[in-house]
Structure formats: structure tokens, C-alpha cells
Amino acid sequence: MIVVHHLENSRSQRVLWLLEELGLAYEVRRYARDPKTLRAPKALQAVHPLGKAPVIADDGAVVAETGAIVEHLTTRAGGALVPAAGTLERSRYTHWLHHAEGSAMPPLVLKLVFSRLAPGSPWPLRPLVAGIARTVQDRFVDPELTRNAAYWEAELAARPWFCGADFTAADVMMSFPVEAFAARGTGAGPRLRDWLARIHARPGYGRALARGGPYAYA
Ligand SMILES: N[C@@H](CCC(=O)N[C@@H](CS)C(=O)NCC(=O)O)C(=O)O
Structure with a gap:
């Protein structure tokens, strides 16, 4: 078992x-x-x-x-x-399988860490920490998030699922970063929102x- x-x-x-x-x-x-x-x-x-x-x-x-x-x-x-070995779908599959934790999650985790940095620091230092945290987010984290989400949106405009015409385990892998990004309430485009609605409607998801x-x- x-x-x-x-x-x-x-x-x-x-x-x-x-x-x-x-x-x-x-x-x-x-x-x-x-x-x-x-x-x-x-x-x-x-x-x-x-x-x-x-x-x-x-x-x-x-x-x-x-x-x-x-x-x-x-x-x-x-x-x-x-997807079957040797196909274009398989090549996309390998990419998304690694992209989810290798590229999509790091800026989302950084966002979480930097947004909690100031509230958790001693009060005399709080304004300074808040300023540093804001700068890191503005200069690095937020542009990375925006670029990633634009990439996902463009890929889902080209095909219904991340690898092609069929749902694959790469869609499962991508669910966590896309859900985490969309939960922030800013910037998830129509293709991402439609993909989220379709995965959430799957009986297995429920x-x-x-x-x-x-x-x-x-
Ligand atoms: N890249 C790892 C990340 C594992 C990870 O960070 N898991 C989080 C849950 S979302 C965790 O266990 N966090 C609790 C902690 O670090 O104490 C994976 O995909 O399995």
C-alpha cells in the first residue's frame, strides 16, 4: 500500500x-x-x-x-x-515537471518569506526591514512572478493543457504554483483562470x- x-x-x-x-x-x-x-x-x-x-x-x-x-x-x-517517449508532448512534459519546482516555485516562496519579514522582526528595526523587503520584492521577486505568469498564460493560449491536447501529470505538477500565484489575487490571466476552473472541476481533484x-x- x-x-x-x-x-x-x-x-x-x-x-x-x-x-x-x-x-x-x-x-x-x-x-x-x-x-x-x-x-x-x-x-x-x-x-x-x-x-x-x-x-x-x-x-x-x-x-x-x-x-x-x-x-x-x-x-x-x-x-x-x-506522453509517449520521443514526442513533442513528452519534451514539454519533462520541461513542466522540472519547471514547477525549479523555476515557478522559488519566486513564490521568496514572496512569502519577504512579505513576512517585517511583521516578524523587532519593532525598532521594522521600518528598515520593511523597506529592504519591499525593495527585494519590487526589484526582483514581483518581476519574476509576472514574467512566469505571462509565460504560463501564453503556453495555455497555444494548447488546452500544459503539454498539448491531453491532461497529463505535468498539469498536476503545475497546479500548486498556478494556484499559489492566482491566490494572490493579482494578474492571473483568462487562460490561467480557465485552466484552474477545469482542473478544479475534475472528479479526482474533488x-x-x-x-x-x-x-x-x-
Ligand atoms: N521541492 C520540494 C519542496 C518541499 C516543501 O518545501 N514542502 C513544504 C510544504 S508546501 C513543507 O514541507 N514546508 C514545511 C516546512 O518547511 O517546515 C517538493 O516539491 O517536494
């Missing part, structure tokens, strides 16, 4: 959704975030040294990193939701939400 170590309001929701889409049986072990720091509980470090979610255990293998988990699960499902519990992306 596949066991998913699932942290509330986190990337591991994607793994539950993928399992539903693949029709694989699984068990969910839920973890709550620390209400103050929002960090994962120490218990996750007993599962994997980095103590982050998602992690899955499957027949003796412990797999961390969402992209690696997606590869593990799609292989286990006989290559379902992966079943995964029911299994996973609270899920807020921002």
Missing part, C-alpha cells in the same frame, strides 16, 4: 490528486502545521531527514520531492498520464480534497 505523508495546506495535496487520477489505492497520514510558525511538525523528520512534505512510502522505498514522486507513481501506473483535509494555497 502506498502511504502519503501529507501536510495540511501544502504541496502534498498534488500527490493525493495524482493518485486519484491514476486510480491507485493509498493511505493518507496527515500532519498539521505549527499554528505560529506554519512549519511542518518534527514528526515528519522521522519519515525523511528533511522533514518536508510530500513524502511517500511504497514497498520499502521512501520517496521525497514532488517531481520524483510523480515519476515514481506514473511509472507504477504503467506510464499513465505521461476526491483528493476530501481525503486531504484543509487546503489553502497562499
